[in-house]
Amino acid sequence: MYRYDEFDESMVRARVAEFRGQVQRRVDGSLTEDEFKPLRLMNGLYLQLHAYMLRVAIPYGALSSDQMRQLAMIAERYDRGYGHLTTRQNIQYNWPKLPEVPDILDDLADVQMHAIQTSGNCIRNVTSDPFAGVAADELEDPRPTAELIRQWSTFHPEFSFLPRKFKIAITGSPNDRAAVYFHDIGLRMVAGPDDDAGYEVIVGGGQGRTPMIGKVVRDFLPREELLGYLEAIMRVYNLYGRRDNKYKARIKILVHELGLEAFKDEVEAEYSRKPDADNALAEAELQRIETYFAPKDYETRPDRSEIFEVARHNDPAFAAWADQNLFSHKVEGYAAATITIKRVGGEPGDVTADDMRTLADLADRFSFGEMRVSHEQNIVFSDVRKDDLYDLWKALAKAELGDANKGLITDIIACPGLDYCALATARSIPIAQKISTAFADPIRQRDIGPLSIKISGCINACGHHHVGHIGILGLDKAGEEFYQITLGGDATETAALGERAGPGFSSDEVAGAIERVVDHYLDVRDGEDETFLETCRRLGPDAFKEALYAAH
Amino acid sequence: MAKAFSPKIVSANDLMSGYTIYLGDAGWTSDIADAEIAHDQATADTLLAAAERQPEIAVGPYLVDVTGHLGSDPAPTKYREVIRVSGPTVGALNKLPEAAEQRAA
Numbered sequence A: 001m002y003r004y005d006e007f008d009e010s011m012v013r014a015r016v017a018e019f020r021g022q023v024q025r026r027v028d029g030s031l032t033e034d035e036f037k038p039l040r041l042m043n044g045l046y047l048q049l050h051a052y053m054l055r056v057a058i059p060y061g062a063l064s065s066d067q068m069r070q071l072a073m074i075a076e077r078y079d080r081g082y083g084h085l086t087t088r089q090n091i092q093y094n095w096p097k098l099p100e101v102p103d104i105l106d107d108l109a110d111v112q113m114h115a116i117q118t119s120g121n122c123i124r125n126v127t128s129d130p131f132a133g134v135a136a137d138e139l140e141d142p143r144p145t146a147e148l149i150r151q152w153s154t155f156h157p158e159f160s161f162l163p164r165k166f167k168i169a170i171t172g173s174p175n176d177r178a179a180v181y182f183h184d185i186g187l188r189m190v191a192g193p194d195d196d197a198g199y200e201v202i203v204g205g206g207q208g209r210t211p212m213i214g215k216v217v218r219d220f221l222p223r224e225e226l227l228g229y230l231e232a233i234m235r236v237y238n239l240y241g242r243r244d245n246k247y248k249a250r251i252k253i254l255v256h257e258l259g260l261e262a263f264k265d266e267v268e269a270e271y272s273r274k275p276d277a278d279n280a281l282a283e284a285e286l287q288r289i290e291t292y293f294a295p296k297d298y299e300t301r302p303d304r305s306e307i308f309e310v311a312r313h314n315d316p317a318f319a320a321w322a323d324q325n326l327f328s329h330k331v332e333g334y335a336a337a338t339i340t341i342k343r344v345g346g347e348p349g350d351v352t353a354d355d356m357r358t359l360a361d362l363a364d365r366f367s368f369g370e371m372r373v374s375h376e377q378n379i380v381f382s383d384v385r386k387d388d389l390y391d392l393w394k395a396l397a398k399a400e401l402g403d404a405n406k407g408l409i410t411d412i413i414a415c416p417g418l419d420y421c422a423l424a425t426a427r428s429i430p431i432a433q434k435i436s437t438a439f440a441d442p443i444r445q446r447d448i449g450p451l452s453i454k455i456s457g458c459i460n461a462c463g464h465h466h467v468g469h470i471g472i473l474g475l476d477k478a479g480e481e482f483y484q485i486t487l488g489g490d491a492t493e494t495a496a497l498g499e500r501a502g503p504g505f506s507s508d509e510v511a512g513a514i515e516r517v518v519d520h521y522l523d524v525r526d527g528e529d530e531t532f533l534e535t536c537r538r539l540g541p542d543a544f545k546e547a548l549y550a551a552h
Numbered sequence B: 001m002a003k004a005f006s007p008k009i010v011s012a013n014d015l016m017s018g019y020t021i022y023l024g025d026a027g028w029t030s031d032i033a034d035a036e037i038a039h040d041q042a043t044a045d046t047l048l049a050a051a052e053r054q055p056e057i058a059v060g061p062y063l064v065d066v067t068g069h070l071g072s073d074p075a076p077t078k079y080r081e082v083i084r085v086s087g088p089t090v091g092a093l094n095k096l097p098e099a100a101e102q103r104a105a
């Protein structure tokens, strides 16, 4: 994992001290709320429906067990004993009190964490594949690049007041688990013509009220040119991005309005001026960063583990978890495990302080003391010896964290919605709870197979509903919550936006509507191997309409 | 015919805790039952102006439509405001007695 150097450390501490002074001045009346609001937002502090909310950055989702323990301590000391994992691999606290926030930030700084740039019109936390660095299908580890971008974008003076917020994601695998087509900039690590390392650069993807799939602006960018090229994109955006209309201010609108070719020309023209790009420096820095991500101290082991195979044979519950929640590791004898934070009837992504400590202790025992938060609001242990998987799972199951539902219908993504969020038009969490309760039966879930449901509580789409195989968008219709359903969305390399199925449903009707869609899928799928998404693509979303509105 | 005036109260968030608060005749309160109801626009404007003069307590005061029958507590007409009264409808941890106490504090 990356560790702060002295410079990082003193920067973060100075920022906490500065914010402490700002809070003090707000409380004693020397700052008005209008003056204070942008300052608190720059430090990740929002004001929501019932309380403040502090969003803590977890760079590309990577957490050490000590950091997780500190997050647990903060949840208990300053909050209500839990935190919420977000779709951008961060964690949010829902109940911090203003005078205590500087103390929380100091406690975060003790474990090299902060809340800087988790809000505001700046470059936000860089996100990546939760299996980065260990995935068997990976071309190259994206984390050093993600860290390089994090350092470059943190406090970048030129990009602190962009037309709108800006999100970058990177994947090192051809199988996209970082939704790179749905970010302001998406980077895919690819091999160049001479097998040299570099990136495919995708710009202008995004969700929100105008969802768009990103477009490729450069098929191959040599790795040492990355920062210079990103700078050129940011400059074009900073110059031409609309500041007159918040809803048209994201880079996706600029790319769309300008047209891809004209946008590319602008970027290439800017890049040819070589704004401060010092490729040699960037390359040296990347190499320095790479040393932090050197392979772990793996043991040499056979790929097949007898202990694992025997346990799998004897314990069907473990077998179900192993089949569903494990992911192929690039090192023989190891696996990556997803721990879903999706208890049936629970709140997607909410982790209690006890959960956090359990996860930290288990990561120490079984995964080199590290874990990742995934954008699916789950936790990944990236480096577990296959021999240890059964022990890990037993410990997880004891803590009710051993559900075998990764990628299944109950592994639902949901934003906080109207239960917390000031921008919401409807609740999302109770809808997730109703659906996961309706589909609680693990055998039925497995029979249905891979199916992602994603729920947002308003058009801003933090719950990624546009790219859910089934997407649910909560709206307000004459003061009542009502929900629109989309079908066929896909966040991966076969990116697609879901299509609206028709009129919406009331909150009591949604779970039943989803059951009808799923039952119809089970009736019409072309054998058990055809996934929901494949059936949806084969027949078209319209094929589900009759079922969806059958009893409506 | 002019549209009937919908009664209003003033709500905001408490500066220190961020919690939902209402303007009552004896100052800010966390209990909507104690909120002062404006039955005409002039009173509503006066209440809001009074709230805006207290930035050291209240963040972002605004008017909330309520049903305001005589003798009953004001009840918000919009779902968003109903949730602001009751707190989140989910999360066992939000409903701990301790948390409820904190809300009232």
Ligand code: SF4
Binding pocket: A415, A416, A417, A418, A421, A422, A423, A424, A425, A456, A457, A458, A459, A460, A461, A462, A463
């Ligand atoms: S999608 Fe809307 S309701 Fe959900 S967290 Fe984002 S802004 Fe809030």
